[in-house]
Structure formats: C-alpha cells, structure tokens
Amino acid sequence: MRVAVIGGGVVGLSATVALLRQGADVRCYEAGEPMGERSAGDTRIFRLAHVYPDMVELAARSRTVFAEWGERAGGLLIDPVGTVVSGAGAQRWAAAMTVAGAACELVEPGSSLLRLPATTFAGPALVDPSGGVIRVDRLRTFLVAAAGDRLRRARVDAVEETATGVRVRTGTTVDTVDAVLICAGSGTSALAAGAGIDTPAALEHHLRVSFPIRPGAPSPPQCWITEEAPGLLGTYQHLAGPGTWAVGGDIDSSLVRWDGGRPAAEQASLAALTAYTAEHLPFVEPRPIGTVYCTHNPDLGDGLQFVRRGRILAMYGENLMKFAPLLGETLAAACADGSTPANAGPHAGVA
Ligand SMILES: Cc1cc2nc3c(=O)[nH]c(=O)nc-3n(C[C@H](O)[C@H](O)[C@H](O)COP(=O)(O)OP(=O)(O)OC[C@H]3O[C@@H](n4cnc5c(N)ncnc54)[C@H](O)[C@@H]3O)c2cc1C
Numbered sequence: 008m009r010v011a012v013i014g015g016g017v018v019g020l021s022a023t024v025a026l027l028r029q030g031a032d033v034r035c036y037e038a039g040e041p042m043g044e045r046s047a048g049d050t051r052i053f054r055l056a057h058v059y060p061d062m063v064e065l066a067a068r069s070r071t072v073f074a075e076w077g078e079r080a081g082g083l084l085i086d087p088v089g090t091v092v093s094g095a096g097a098q099r100w101a102a103a104m105t106v107a108g109a110a111c112e113l114v115e116p117g118s119s120l121l122r123l124p125a126t127t128f129a130g131p132a133l134v135d136p137s138g139g140v141i142r143v144d145r146l147r148t149f150l151v152a153a154a155g156d157r158l159r160r161a162r163v164d165a166v167e168e169t170a171t172g173v174r175v176r177t178g179t180t181v182d183t184v185d186a187v188l189i190c191a192g193s194g195t196s197a198l199a200a201g202a203g204i205d206t207p208a209a210l211e212h213h214l215r216v217s218f219p220i221r222p223g224a225p226s227p228p229q230c231w232i233t234e235e236a237p238g239l240l241g242t243y244q245h246l247a248g249p250g251t252w253a254v255g256g257d258i259d260s261s262l263v264r265w266d267g268g269r270p271a272a273e274q275a276s277l278a279a280l281t282a283y284t285a286e287h288l289p290f291v292e293p294r295p296i297g298t299v300y301c302t303h304n305p306d307l308g309d310g311l312q313f314v315r316r317g318r319i320l321a322m323y324g325e326n327l328m329k330f331a332p333l334l335g336e337t338l339a340a341a342c343a344d345g346s347t348p349a350n351a352g353p354h355a356g357v358a
Pocket residue numbers: 013014015016017018019036037038039040041042043044045046047051052053161162163164190191192193194195198213214215243255299300301302324325326327328329330
C-alpha cells in the first residue's frame with residue numbers, strides 16, 4: 008500500500024514509523040524542519056490525568072507504546088517524575104481516572120507527596136504517578152532516524168482524489184498513492200479544505216517561558232497543571248532541563264488573537280508568565296531564559312478528532328504529544344482498513 012503522510016511533526020512521524028512497521032510504502036512530506044512547528048522544543052508533559060475517562064484510557068495505551076519506543080531508542084522517553092493537577096477541578100479529573108482504573112491520589116497542599124515550586128496554592132491536588140516529562144529531544148532523534156529516507160523535505164500544495172488513487176502535489180512533483188494522512192498541524196485546515204474536508208481554521212498565538220530554578224527547590228519536581236493561577240487563565244509547568252522550569256499558560260484571548268500579530272502576543276504572554284512566576288513560584292527565579300512558541304486552535308482543549316473523505320484521512324487536536332505513539336498506530340491501522348478512528352474527549356460524537 009502506498010501512503011502519503013503530510014506533516015513531519017510528532018503525529019506524522021509517529022504514523023510514518025507505524026506504517027513502516029506495517030510494511031506500507033510510505034512517504035512523509037515535511038515543509039520545514041521535522042518536529043519544528045508545534046512539536047518544537049525539548050520537553051512536554053505526559054499525564055494519564057484527563058477530565059474524560061476515554062482520554063485517560065488512551066493516554067495509558069500511549070504510555071505503553073512510549074515504553075516500547077524507549078527500549079528501541081535505548082533510553083527513557085518519559086522521565087517518570089509524576090504529574091500534579093491542582094485546584095477545584097482536580098476532583099473531576101480524579102473521578103475520570105478512577106472510572107478508567109488509573110492509579111491516582113487526591114491530597115491537600117503541604118502533602119509530602121507533592122514536589123512543586125510553590126507551597127501555597129488552591130487545593131486539592133491530584134497526584135498522577137504515571138505522569139512525567141516527555142523527552143521531546145530524544146523522541147525527535149528516534150522518530151527521524153526511524154523514518155529514515157521515507158521523510159521527504161517538501162511542501163504539499165494540494166491533495167486530490169481521483170478514480171485510481173490520490174494525487175499529492177508539491178511544487179515539483181505529483182505522486183499518486185492509495186491513502187493520504189493529513190496531520191500538518193496549523194497547515195491541516197488549508198490542505199484538508201482543498202480536499203473537501205472541514206477542520207477548524209481559527210488560530211491563536213501561544214508561548215511557554217523557561218526560568219532558572221533556585222537552589223533548595225523540591226527535587227525532582229513533578230509536572231504541574233492548574234486552572235487556578237492568579238493573573239492567568241490556567242498554567243502548566245514542568246522541568247525543561249537541568250535547573251530549568253518551564254511555565255506555560257493561557258492569558259486573555261484578546262491579547263493572543265491571531266490578527267494581533269505574533270510579537271505583541273509573545274510580549275503579553277512573557278509579561279504575564281513572568282509576573283505570575285515572580286509572585287507565586289518562590290523556588291523559581293523570574294528571569295526568562297528561553298521560550299517556545301506555537302500556534303494553536305482555540306477552544307479545542309484536550310481531544311482527538313478524525314475526519315475522512317474517501318481515501319483521505321485528516322486528524323487534529325490539541326496537546327497531542329502525549330498521544331503521539333498511540334496516534335501513529337491508530338492512524339496506520341485506519342489507512343490499512345479505510346476506517347475512521349473514533350473521536351475522543353470533549354468533542355467525541357461530533358463528526
Ligand atoms: C509550548 C507548547 C507546550 C505544549 N505542551 C504540551 C504538553 O505538555 N503535552 C502535550 O501532550 N502536548 C503539548 N503541546 C502540544 C503538542 O506539542 C502538539 O499538539 C503536537 O506537537 C502537535 O504535533 P503535530 O504533528 O500535530 O503538529 P506539528 O508539530 O506542527 O507538525 C505539523 C507539521 O506539518 C508541516 N506542514 C504543515 N503544512 C504542510 C504542508 N502543506 N506540506 C508539508 N508539511 C506541512 C509543518 O511544517 C509541521 O512540521 C504543547 C505545544 C506547545 C507548542
């Protein structure tokens with residue numbers, strides 16, 4: 008089977024590797040650097056914790072594939088420090104984990120189970136012991152090596168289904184294949200629309216900032232997610248390297264609007280995240296030392312969505328890094344049998 012995967016981000020590369028294992032004749036088209044857009048940077052948060060039980064189960068399956076890949080890669084792809092979700096919503100997350108049969112514990116701030124860069128924050132806190140830091144640097148090296156010469160540096164301009172297959176057009180070539188996967192991140196909606204597939208097109212700017220950790224901080228700190236972060240609409244935080252703490256978060260959407268431009272959005276995000284860090288993270292020095300920027304689709308939240316038209320399958324969602332190994336296998340299987348995987352999360356059931 009000839010398959011074209013469009014997009015060499017973590018999802019496209021994971022699908023390429025799974026398709027290769029399946030014996031498919033696969034080519035992955037990447038317009039820029041592999042994992043250089045939404046998959047950029049060296050770390051992400053892994054968690055089983057989700058508000059929806061189906062997402063908890065999928066994350067558990069993904070963690071199993073992460074472990075297998077770690078063995079093939081010769082080193083852990085997730086540093087197993089655990090993940091904490093705090094605030095009033097933690098009880099809902101815990102309930103979903105319990106329904107899905109995942110281990111977790113609800114504690115109050117001050118508990119000896121917590122290793123966070125702050126001691127005073129809104130509780131309760133859900134400890135997800137299976138969470139941790141995804142080593143994107145190692146994952147990128149593994150996936151690019153595993154994809155090998157199947158990765159092709161070219162921008163796809165259009166995909167069109169014909170009676171005999173699907174034509175994949177770049178500036179210089181036209182290939183005809185049996186199946187196409189569109190997993191091109193912010194490029195998905197334009198390509199999919201050209202093939203008659205409707206996916207969300209709205210975009211926002213987003214920024215994560217890294218700061219030095221002060222001596223004496225709890226070690227190794229857990230990844231941390233909370234919707235109750237003063238001055239922010241929520242924050243996620245984790246170890247981004249030795250002695251480095253990454254703080255991301257949502258700010259007022261009017262400040263990160265797409266048409267407001269990237270520089271203004273980055274400046275507003277940097278100011279808000281630095282102010283929050285200065286006031287609420289006593290173990291972190293509020294001196295920015297690095298940033299990771301990406302575009303994202305507002306209002307998608309955690310969730311996996313798949314849309315098929317004939318031999319073309321498009322996939323989109325947010326926070327996909329933690330699901331990538333499982334997504335790769337799911338997408339490869341869907342290419343082989345022509346099926347459409349079930350949506351998961353808040354939009355499950357939405358076609
Ligand atoms: C700051 C930040 C923090 C995050 N935190 C987390 C987290 O803690 N946990 C988590 O699980 N996820 C997290 N995410 C989200 C996660 O990283 C992304 O959802 C995931 O990396 C998306 O991968 P992707 O392959 O879908 O998209 P991308 O990585 O953007 O890949 C799509 C690729 O398609 C290519 N492309 C686009 N158009 C075309 C075309 N026409 N032809 C050829 N190639 C094309 C692009 O160049 C790009 O490389 C975070 C993201 C960011 C940026």
